[in-house]
Amino acid sequence: MxxxxxxxxxxxxxxxxxxxxxxxxxxxxxxxxxxxxxxxxxxxxxxxxxxxxxxxxxxxxxxxxxxxxxxxxxxxxxxxxxxxxxxxxxxxxxxxxxxxxxxxxxxxxxxxxxxxxxxxxxxxxGPNRPPLDGLYDYEGQGPGAGVHYLVSRREDFRDKRLVIAGGGDSALDWTLSLSDLAAKIYVVHRRDKFRAAPESVREMRRLADDPASPVELVVPYQLHGLSGEAGRLSGVDVATLEGEVRRLEADALLPFFGLxxxxxxxxxxxxxxxxxxxxxxxxxxxxxxxxxxxxxxxxxxxxxxxxxxxxxxxxxxxxxxxxxxxxxxxxxxxxxxxxxxxxxxxx
Structure with missing residues (x-):
């Protein structure tokens, strides 16, 4: 040897x-x-x-x-x-x-x-990235990035407007976890059925029905586009299958589509x-x-x-x-x- x-x-x-x-x-x-x-x-x-x-x-x-x-x-x-x-x-x-x-x-x-x-x-x-034009321009490390595939520090999202996309456990777990920090959380999913644990789904729906909660359920929509300047995200466009487009004012997008x-x-x-x-x-x-x-x-x-x-x-x-x-x-x-x-x- x-x-x-x-x-x-x-x-x-x-x-x-x-x-x-x-x-x-x-x-x-x-x-x-x-x-x-x-x-x-x-x-x-x-x-x-x-x-x-x-x-x-x-x-x-x-x-x-x-x-x-x-x-x-x-x-x-x-x-x-x-x-x-x-x-x-x-x-x-x-x-x-x-x-x-x-x-x-x-x-x-x-x-x-x-x-x-x-x-x-x-x-x-590695993350499954959504097929969005300009996605890489908003990726990065730290609180200044616009697109995040994981949450390393909850505090990075305090008072932020968030779009959380996905219907599984990760999407709903982080919706619940960040609901006491974020200014706004849009939960975007292509249908009104979720794959997450039933208790998580019930709690997410409870928050979405509470006028004092920052959580809003955006269904049936899917990610459509991103907008911003100099790598800083300002909005996320979502669309229905019929082509109806809605813009969500946002500081960060968290797409949870698995690994x-x-x-x-x-x-x-x-x-x-x-x-x-x-x-x-x-x-x-x-x-x-x-x-x-x-x-x-x-x-x-x-x-x-x-x-x-x-x-x-x-x-x-x-x-x-x-x-x-x-x-x-x-x-x-x-x-x-x-x-x-x-x-x-x-x-």
Whole structure:
């Protein structure tokens, strides 16, 4: 092995919530981990797309912001000293003569490991952009931009006139979340039926019927055009299917039409795929290639639930399976964390 090559027990592809929790589960079994992620920071979609969005189904937290959850998971992983390789993606995973794996990233990082865990969520992702002329002129970062595909800071939209387009959970979740900050929120959808959670739909309609609320339901309309000067948005045109056009005075457009997803190089690794996900054995989360595991949203098996808490369980299953693979002659004498303790926290 060359001096520049890193040696570890497990490489985790993806530093989202499930990948971070896998560091903890591996560490509790005495296994070291290195993480590789294409984003500039930890947290995957939770941090990149909705850090200030509340999550309600994390055990022990009746409500926790997505960004705060990532902070807690990174803190939980820290005692096991994981290595983070950010803003690079795994290009190749090749078996070595020693029965191990050599992982090479787009930045040229080479890591030798005994097993690989793919925790890449939906893979590489980006927004589905609406087909509007001049759209790119209004895109950008920060509160001055006119078109936003995510909400990093709710405060950026205080006292703004907003057009939120879409009929799914993201559109309605942010309508509800921003309704106490924005001066006006136009909810634009091509029909009066929404795909979001029923409770969200009921609350959105309640706000739309309240004269004191800033929320106005604009249906059945779809986005038609943008207006403004020097990259600063001043209005959004919407139109019915019959061609009736209405202009909405607005400071920002938030189109939530889902994400375009791409597995990238993972699709070329020879693993069995099922509708863009990796098929795994649910007992161990091992893929069709022994020594490569998948957990979180990218893993597929009968009865799979795409929930963060399911990914946490899969991280534990994969960690125990990997321990048995790397230590075939050393039975695991499992101890609960309450007995064993965690480095830096005592028993």
């Amino acid at each position: 060359s001096d520049s090559r890193i040696e570890t027990d497990v490489v985790i592809v993806g530093a989202g919530p499930v990948g971070l929790f896998a560091v903890f589960e591996l560490g509790m079994l005495g296994l070291r981990a290195q993480l590789v992620d294409s984003l500039a920071g930890l947290g995957g979609q939770c941090q990149a797309l909705y850090p200030e969005k509340p999550i309600y189904d994390i055990p022990g937290y009746p409500k926790i912001l997505a960004g705060e959850l990532i902070e807690r998971l990174a803190e939980q992983a820290a005692p096991f000293q994981p290595g983070y390789h950010l803003e690079q993606r795994v290009e190749t995973v090749q078996p070595t003569e020693a029965g191990r794996w050599r992982v090479v990233s787009s930045a040229g990082t080479e890591i030798d490991c005994g097993a690989v865990i793919v925790a890449a969520g939906v893979g590489a992702f 375009s997803m791409n597995l990238g190089p993972i699709a070329e690794w020879g693993l069995d795929l099922e509708r863009g996900s990796l098929k795994v054995d649910p007992a161990a989360c091992e893929t069709s290639t022994p020594g490569i595991y998948a957990i979180g949203d990218i893993a597929s098996y009968p009865g799979k639930l795409k929930l963060i808490l399911s990914g946490f369980s899969e991280a534990a299953l994969a960690a125990h399976a990997i321990y048995a693979r790397l230590n075939p002659d050393t039975p695991l004498h499992w101890e609960h964390s309450t007995t064993k303790g965690v480095p830096g926290f005592g028993a």
